Amino acid sequence: MSLTDVLDVRPGEDAHLVLRRATVLDPVVGIDSVHDVVVRDGKIAALAAPGEAETDGAEVVEGEGLHVFPAFFDPHVHLRTPGHEHKEDIETGTRAAAAGGYCGILAMANTEPPVSTPADITSLREQARAGASIPVGFLATVTRDMQGTELTEMVELREAGAIGFSDDGLPIADAGVMRRALQYQHLCGGNIALHEEDPRLSMGGAMHEGPVSAALGLAAIPSVSESTLVARDAALAGYENARIHVQHLSAAESVEIVRAAKAAGVQISAEASPHHLCLTDEEVRSLDPHRFKMNPPLREERDRQALIEGLRDGTIECIATDHAPHQPEEKDVPFEQAAFGVTGLETAFAALHTDLVLPGVIDLGLLVERMAGGAEPFDLARPSLEPGAEANVVLCDLGAEWTVGEDGYESRSANSWCAGRTLTGRVLMTVAAGQVAFRLRSFSLGVAA
Amino acid sequence: MKHLLSIEQLSREEIEAILDRAESFAEVGRRDIKKVPTLRGRTVVSLFYEASTRTSSSFDLAAKRLSADLVSVKAAGSSVEKGESLKDTVATLSAYDPAAIVIRHPYAGAAQMVAGWTAAAVVNAGDGKHEHPSQALLDVYTLRRRLGSLQGVRIWIVGDVLHSRVARSNLVAFGKMGAEVTVCGPPTLIPRGIEELGCDVSHSLEGIEEAEVVYALRMQKERMSESFVPSLREYAAIFQIDTRRLSPRQLLMHPGPVNRGVELSGEAIDSPQSLIAEQVAAGLVVRMAILYELLAGGESAPAGEGEGSRPTPIGTPA
DSSP, rough: OGGGTSBBBBOOOOOOEEEEEEEEETTTTTEEEEEEEEETTTEEEEOOOOTTTTTTOEEEETTOEEEEOOOOEEEEEOOOOOTOOOOOHHHHHHHHHHHHHHHEEEEOOOOOSOSSSSHHHHHHHHHHHHHHSOOOEEEEEEEEEOOOBBOOOHHHHHHOOOOEEEOSSOOOOOOHHHHHHHHHHHOOOOEEOOOOOHHHHHOOOOSSOOOOHHHHHHOOEEEHHHHHHHHHHHHHHHHHHOOEEEEOOEEEOHHHHHHHHHHTTOOOEEEOOOHHHHHOOGGGGGGOOHOOOSSSSOOOOHHHHHHHHHHHHTTOOEEOOOOOOOHHHHHHHHGGGGGOOOOOOOTTTHHIIIIIIITTSSHHHHHHHTTTTTTTGGGGOOOSSTTTOOOOOOEEEEEEEETTTTTTSSOOOOOTTTTTEEEEEEEEEEEEEEEEEEEOOOOOOOOOO | OOOOOOOOTHHHHHHHHHHHHHHHHHHHTTSSOOOOTTTTEEEEEEEEEEEEHHHHHHHHHHHHTTTTTEEEEETTTTTGGGTTOOOHHHHHTTOOOOOOEEESSTTTTHHHHHHOOSSSSEEEETTTBBOHHHHHHHHHHHHHHHSSOTTTEEEEEEEEOOOOHHHHHHHHHHHHOOEEEEEEOOGGOOOOOOGGGGGEESSSSSSSSGEEEEEEOOOHHHHTTTTTSOOHHHHHHHHOOOOTTTTTTEEEEEEOOOOBBTOOHHHHHSSBBBBBBHHHHHHHHHHHHHHHHHHTTTTTTTSSSSSSSSOOOOOOOO
């Protein structure tokens, strides 16, 4: 199965490439050595011995000193279409994803109007086939217009091509509605991705509750706002023998609940976001909403450590950016008034490489594995470098330093949590579903042999 | 010091410099002509997005006593009501090339953002529930006059700490001046983690007799409907400072406006231990000192208006 069997992308030409003498790393398949990677007819045609691949007519990229990984998959992106195209659209959002090394993304349904009908899905898929640089899939809302009260027509939404369901941006506050959705999943299939937050506990909060919020006088979102809902839904999923995916875990208690649920046999998967893995609420002391206001909020060091431990032991199977573009006027206001959310597609790999891999917190193989871990929870094929697999490949220079935002963004919005930071590790080229989806402008390619 | 955004940013020495300056303005205040020419020809904008009596009036009067031209803008009745953003309002007012902008805003960090948008010196006159540095300075000033020093002085701050920018700024300021601070109130109104600011936490008035200073906070009526306290009556029964709970050797403070009969009994307000009127008087001289320090004090003082490059020393009546 390939991503394009299910996801939509603008049709293009299949690449014919030889990435020569690159260090190839795919920990899932067990590859970690120097090869010539041959991409042809939409597939990984061969992993040849270094310098040995036939180049007949292929574009040859000198890959010595560079790394090739399976391209990344992000199950949590806000493309803001329809309704907020001034922040992002399918074209700019997928371009940003391609620049970050992604070969596939899933778009959230909290648009205006929300994606709640089969016609919404059909229209988005058409737009993706017209303008998406990489394969993109669309989730539909669980409840009609995200009101939290009535289920959407989940069977027909699935028939129209909805990859799964989510009311992301809002929790499903009503436990009874949540339970019905899980029961109905046995009829419609498709994973249900959950934004876990008890609105009565996070009421009006702008940051994590703790010593920093006490010092700043900001209304705060306690960890239990998330963990109590994770616990509720893990219990419901277990009881209904249904499947859930917990989005953007942020609190240590939530990680522990997911771990225990998995041990008890509950079908539950989880994601963590790069900003939660790299930053803590100490950053909020700057009161900079552009980079540090998001929901769930940045939490404390013990939470960050718990997320890292969750990545290591597999409690958290994937990294998801929760890429949430906003325009300056929604961020150029005092912290409490600013919109929640930061962009992340273009910096996820580089930031995690800089903050977690280089200091030795996690190893490169684990990062590569988790960056592509978002496909399987949604029944999609994990990007792989195994010969014969669909060509989903990212070429990186792990030594390259770059300053985020210096050359602008592919995204239409600039609210990057990494803005202004110098990161080490850069995506040079992305091949998604056999097509070249991105190449860094300053990266010169070898001549065709 | 370019701006006054928080107490957090100030060192003990900087706090003392402002208080010393305020002492000299207090001397001016005892003269018949209370005005000095220090800021003549310079413009101070006061921009208030929240209702305020004592803070706005004392900043306005402080600017006038220093001979500055004052532009006073209230959100009500201004272009703010027409939906103008803070950033655009600040850009508009900055076109008058003010020397200082004094801002009160309902959200934390507003003053800091304004400082990034204007060339003027910015004074935080209260940002959300974050900080109210001029209040803390005038409270330290009031106590220093009474006690000489705050070193080792035990101060209890009692009431709705969660929603109080005064509590936060004062807690930090008192600590910087060497005092030992306890915050006291119902658990629903004490923010989680506040002890990391360097204070003790108490949920009852038991032990308050150890305090030399009792600082009561305003208790707002809407806290009841939000379930922070079951009723103001029960709150008063447990936490009200009255003359029975206040010993004659303790000093009583309150930032105002007071809810008589809620956080303080009427008798306590009017008792000899009460410094409330002194706090208000201190507000004027401390705010004069703040404007002076930012606009005319220190090395970075801009060229004085008129004869020389140094600002006119205080003491010469205008």
